[in-house]
Amino acid sequence: MRERLTPVLLALLLLAASPARAEAPLPPPPAPAQEVAPSEAPAAEAELEETEADSEARTELDEEKKAPGYLELQSQAENVTEGDLRVSVTTTVLRPLRDYAPFEVVLHNLGSTPRVARIEAESAGRSRGDIVSRQVEVGAHQRLSVWLPVPVAARGGIIRVHSPGLSLRAFSFYMAETDGTPVLVLGSERAFQSGTRLPRLEKEAQLVARFIEPETAPRELALYVGYPLVVVAGDVTSLPADTWSALEAYASTGGFLVLLHPPRDVGMRLPLLASTTSGGVHPYGFGQVRLCGAADACGSALFSDAEARSSPTQDKYSGGHPTQGIVLPATPAPSWQRSTSMLAGGEQPLLPGVQAPVGRFLFLITLFVLAVGPGGLALARRKGPVALLIAVPSVAFVTCLSLVAWSVIVEGFSLHASRYSLTWLDRDRDRAVMVGLGSYYANLEPEGFRMPALAALMGPDVAWESQVVEADWTNGMAVTGGFLPSRTYREWGELAVLPSRARLTVRREGQELRVQNALGAPLAEGYVQLDGKVWLLPALADGAEGVLTPGPDSASRKTALQLSLFSSHVQSRFKNVPWSELDKPLPEGGFLARLEGSGSMPTAVLPMELHEGLHLMKGRVDGP
Known part of the structure; x- marks a missing residue:
């Protein structure tokens, strides 16, 4: 019966499938790629015109991005008054390419007695508390500008102001990033436009400027080193002496200083200049100085300066940001990187023996496993379980003691370092212009140290959270933490202009x-x-x-x-x-x-x- 029904079922299936085949005919073969049917020619021409239009639009967009001009990052200050103290904090600032972002906190004492205030900045996402702090005294009826050098690795966080008897609310701060080159301008926007003839743009621009008042500009070198360009738009002679010393130190230690209106005594103010007879770019110590002449020429030259200073190298570990600096400390490898190199980018440590002795530790652990495994089984058979309960903890204690003894005897508790530097000895002024690099490793975190006002500690270009250094800036930079975690290899760059009798x-x-x-x-x-x-x-x-x-x-x-x-x-x-x-x-x-x-x-x-x-x-x- 099964053999008779099989042909019938096959016939029924074929009849059911035949209409579907008739309704879905095979598509015609595709036409040759070089031939276009007359009816399709207008569509092809329209598609070609649309492609050309898109290409022209992209070209116009690229030209618009490269249009001559500058963009100012808008930021409004937040104000709060408590008792006789008025506080103003600029909560959003232009993020430099590296190192430190300057945050300005303005304190206005409305009372008739001096008041002590402590300003602290805490990074978002960190559990160790404040990373930057500074204590100041504000005189009676005095208005004081205080600058906080916040490491760019922080990106955002909270600023608090403490004063005896007052309870001021906290301010949230944020570092804004842009595609253009960040430029710090000492002077008004009007003076910058007059000296460069550059128009203000509302869209993407190659130059992104931050304007600060020359009278209240920072006095520390660390607040300038992160910017590839620093422009003095106003009268140089009106700058405070401490501010000019910081700018001159910035230029001599690898920065690029632009003077829109060079003074007549520029040779005395910039003593390392070889010649002041002409404008243009002059080498200055380890950096450069541009002495502007005509405003139009200076404005166009700023774009080439910005391009050369902001993108000399590209590092795939920097998150797309250009790397720039006279000294480039190597970056620790991220946790997700699996490679034989200890540092990011294939760089090798400058200190030997900073990698954990995995082979020796595995050898000690293998001996421990053999002692508590086959050795423990043999001991239990010969001496009984009581002997095993005594032997296993004893062997574990000896193994741990061996690991600790190896670490103490071989590495010790001292700070291991390799140090390199370049020095320009200025004997006429009894000072030394220095750029240097140090690589460090220690079992225990070293004690803090102090950096003077005309010195700066520079971490890697990449904003790694573990690289945020904690410091008190009351009198210079007093490093309190984050410089060298225990059993961790770190590199730090240094810039300094210091008095020297060498x-x-x-x-x-x-x-x-x-x-x-x-x-x-x-x-x-x-x-x-x-x-x-x-x-x-x-x-x-x-x-x-x-x-x-x-x-x-x-x-x-x-x-x-x-x-x-x-x-x-x-x-x-x-x-x-x-x-x-x-x-x-x-x-x-x-x-x-x-x-x-x-x-x-x-x-x-x-x-x-x-x-x-x-x-x-x-x-x-x-x-x-």
Whole structure:
């Protein structure tokens, strides 16, 4: 019966499927790609015209983004009055490319007695409390502007103002990011427009400006170093002396300072300028200065300056932000990165042995497993379970003690460091212009230290939350935490312009030229230009004397980079240093030397075990 019904069922299925096939005929074969039917030609031409229109629109949009002009980030201050104290806080500011964002807090004491106020900033998402604090005294009927250098890694948070007897509400702050180059302008918007002839834009612009009053501008170097360009739009001579000192330090330590109206005594105010006879860009220490002439030419030049300063390199770990800085500390690898390199971007640590001894620890753990596993089973069979209860905790205690002993004996409790720096010794003004880098590792977090007003501590370009340094800015920068977590490798850059009595003295004794090392560090090697000849500096300890010997001519001597003995890993941290300026022919009495030791940067006060210390110094000798 089954064999007879099978043909019938197949026939019924075929009859049921045949109408569906008739209703769904196969589509015709596609026409050749190069042929267009006459009826379809208008549609194709319309599509082509639409594509060209879109292309033109995109081109116009790109041109609009690159239109000459500037954009100002609008921000309104929040005000609150409690008792006889009025507080005004600018809660939204333009975020610099790196380091610190300056927040202004204006305190106005309406009473007849002085009042002490403490200002604190707390980062959003952090549990350790305040990251920046500053205490000030506001005189009777005084209006005081206070600046807080908030690390850019914070991005946002809360600002609190405390004063005895008052209960002021908290202010929320935020750092706004833009696609343009952030520019800090000391002066009014009208003065900036007059000096550059740049129009104000309401849309995307290459320059995004923040205007601050010159009379109340910051006095610390750290509040300027994050900006690729700082413009003085008004009269330079009207700036407070402390503010101008900070601006000059910013330019000499790798910044780009623009003077729209250079004063007549610009050579005295900028002592490192080689020439002031013409405008344009001048090298200045480790940075640059632009002396503007015609307003139209200066305005157009700002765009090329901004492009060169804001995007010299691109780092895929920086979240799309350009990296810029005279010193570029390496960034710790993020937790999600799985690679053999300890640092982000394939960089190698500058300290040996900062990686955990995984192999040795695994060996000790394997011995522990064998002792409590097969060893414990054999012990239980021979001595019974009571012996096993005593042996297992004892073996675990010995294993833990071995791990701790290894850490203490091999690494110890001291701070391990490698330090590198470049110094421009300004003997005429008894000061040293320094840019440096330090790499650190320690079992325990070191104690705090202090940075002067004309010095700045610089972290990696990437805004890692773990890199936020905590500091009290009441008298300079007193680092209180976040500098070096225990058992964590960190790198920090430093900029400083500090008074210095370091010198290299040369005197004649008969036919010899003798040199005395008073540079504050051991002298390893170097050159000095005297009597039109190049002389070799001998290796000298600090305070020792030696004899100069004739050396090669200027064309055959080592370059500054060769003399520094910086490895390729160290060179990558100093890639933005103007090495060509250091390699210029030495003037009469000029010297270039390599020093050893911990260096003269502010962090040298930390007690440390130095792995490597290399420092290059350029200056002028005393005598003969």
